[in-house]
Amino acid sequence: MELKKVEKISKALADPNRLQILKSLHKKQACLYCSDINELIDLTQPSISHHLKQLTEAELIIAEKEGRNVKYTMNNKMIDQYVSFLLALKV
Amino acid sequence: MELKKVEKISKALADPNRLQILKSLHKKQACLYCSDINELIDLTQPSISHHLKQLTEAELIIAEKEGRNVKYTMNNKMIDQYVSFLLALKV
């Protein structure tokens, strides 16, 4: 995995609200919609949209349009790749 | 692992220079001194000191004073803990 990509993923993970979103996504064991997240986190809609974009661009989550909603699901594969990079750092 | 800690580690990993330091530490399969890092990375001494502090405070590396030098070693344990948190996010 490219260092540039590792940096992007790390940045995406370096925010309490985004970590909260990921934890919720895990807890639900399923997908989430923007509106769900609005209820979980005390931020305005544009801020949440911004955070979801960061996570999506890092490919930690996958966004799928469903009518006028967007469905988000965890991208397990990307987590595995990131984890592999980290484990390879060990001495 | 606390979310606050995850955030701190992620932040420490979210910088190209710090990733470079970690990769070098791995490549050497041993420890590094500040002066080694000065040769690897094109930054001034205060900047490198700042980055090493971030990594040390995140406990990704361990700093040990050796006379007037400081020896840095990878903290494999912390990487494992961080990785465990990430894997637990998967759905």
Added chain:
DNA sequence: TAGATGTATTGAAATGTTTCGATATGTTCT
């Protein structure tokens, strides 16, 4: 097609991070 609903974008203020020069601190050597 018009209004309602869900999400994205824009622009700007507030806040946080990175970087450096200058300088301080601590350690070794003579």
Added chain:
DNA sequence: AGAACATATCGAAACATTTCAATACATCTA
């Protein structure tokens, strides 16, 4: 003790991120 060396801290400039109000865009429903 004093010079030389290694690392840390301070203060400020440059840069990046977070947040929100306002507004745009896209889709559904009546």
